[in-house]
Amino acid sequence: MATLFETDVNAEDIQLSGDELLHGLENKDVLVSTITDRLDADLIGRLPRTVRLIAQFGNGIDNIDIEAAWAAGLTVTNTPSVLTEDTADMALALIMALPRRLIENNRRLMIERHWPGWSPTSMLGTRLRGKALGIVGMGRIGTAVAQRARAFGLSIHYFSRSRRPPPIEEPLNARYWDSLDAMLEAVDIVSLHTPLTRETHRMLNAQRLARMRHGSFLVNVSRPELIDETALVGELESGRLGGAALDVFEHKAGIDPRLLALADADRVVLTGHMASATLEARIEMGETVIVNIRTFMDGHQPPHRVLPEGQMVGGRMVTP
Template sequence: MTSSKPKILVTRRLPESIEARMGTLFETDVNEADVALTGDDIVAGLQGKDVLVSSITDRIDAGLIARLPRSVRLIAQFGNGIDNIDVEAAWAAGLTVTNTPSVLTEDTADMAMVLMLALPRRLVEGTQMLVRDGEWAGWSPTSMLGRRLRGKALGIVGMGRIGTAVAQRAKAFGLNIHYFSRNRRPPGVEEPLEATYWPDLDAMIEAVDIVSLHTPHTRETYHILSAERLGRMKQGSFVVNVSRPELIDENALVAEIERGHLSGAALDVFENRSGINARLLALAEANKVVLTAHMASATLEARIEMGETVIVNIRTFMDGHQPPHRVLPDGRHGLGRNTLA
């Protein structure tokens, strides 16, 4: 007897509770190896399936979308970012795409704040001094001097949910909040934060001590911190990025740190398709850069909430309704992807 349950392919392992719930609700095929699948693997795995539960490690471009079995009707992304999916090609092929927004706000904002503290206060370097060297000469008035956060100017690029959550945390640490965004926030948001809105990104980055990026990767935001803009930043300032690597011209960032114009960067995301930039790694070894392994959303709570959101999207769609977190191409019914929030 044929199962009436929706048939889904899950490309990466998910928390046990989510896999168990999916197994109850759907006919579920999980990639047990938990390594990125090739396009051929995805096409083969989707034979007779209704739904692809993808993640950011899956490259779902126009070529792959054209090869998907006709049974597939939904791409339910396990993640907020969807720049690994050609949404326009999916739309043209009649596929619905969903994501999991909103659930990552607090965890991502926490990580941004951690990095904002770690870099100027030399936290990683201080740990390595003890653990790697195994010796410590003891406290000294001039040892491990960092930089104070209170009173510094933080420039937030993209004042959406996450950018606002970062601003709230940063305000508690005594930072002065500045932001550039597609839309100015209402007084109810600005006033408690004492936030200054800048309609000109170039002007803002020239005025602040730390630039923190909180915008998706789109055509508009690709290399939003370009070589030219990085060169305009204040002498000795810092860059923090917990969003997408494509937002920064990485080679230009490295060059500005190497020449001493920027004091450093804290990056949870960085170019890694062909291995991490050797010059970036050298700067990390020299404690000019803090690198973390794409951990901003890596809490058990966040992953479970993401999985529950995927389940809601699948069930709503398979019941014949529009899923709550549908993603449309830019300009479609005014509900395209946010760029600068």
């Protein structure tokens, strides 16, 4: 970007306050934001009039008030697609880690600094093959997860806003559920791959978590707000759920101590939002940001423009 444009960079790699963002945007045309930049309606309303484009460095855009940006005449873009393979890899790694107790075994060896030797009953987990995987959100990432999981012998079930076409379903032998509640009752592992919207906010609430099978597992590499974290902690503490692997979690005031205690007790695997953390993904994200900026500055529609849900553009209804 510095080669192509006059660019100011947050070289310290720390989160800036709203006022710091506003100060840095004086006489600028573009804000390249990340998921940690809270661009709410108030801040968008105070942006310098020179700013015309918010080019998000990332796929998720729930840090941006898209409706407020639209009303202010701002264009918003993101970087979809480039994170698909890496996020799917991470989801499958967590799906494997839970039933096979990989993190627990590693932790025990590192703490005890001793291996007593093989035992027929030591660190028994559960087999993946033959288990039912329920995918919530069968978009690009959900489909990539299903393809990987199928190779490990998991049966594929999914709940999504709409049913996927036969060319996607049939190779995976995937079963579509039009009821999330019914699917939760039928699967052994639930993996979340849906964007955060008004409809999906806390979609796994206390009532739905209670519908999950006894001993089942939950994996979330999407958004923490999809789950009622307090209710999840309760289900795990009671022993009803077999475990959870969370790459995202509520942390505005620090990680919930109860969640940390569950991780210490090997009931939860926690990773710090690293599903897309590969060098290749970060480079491709940056290149996509540049494409969006160049296209916009050349007077054309950026290829990855984000619009408010339900907005009609060119006779087409826009949905996430």
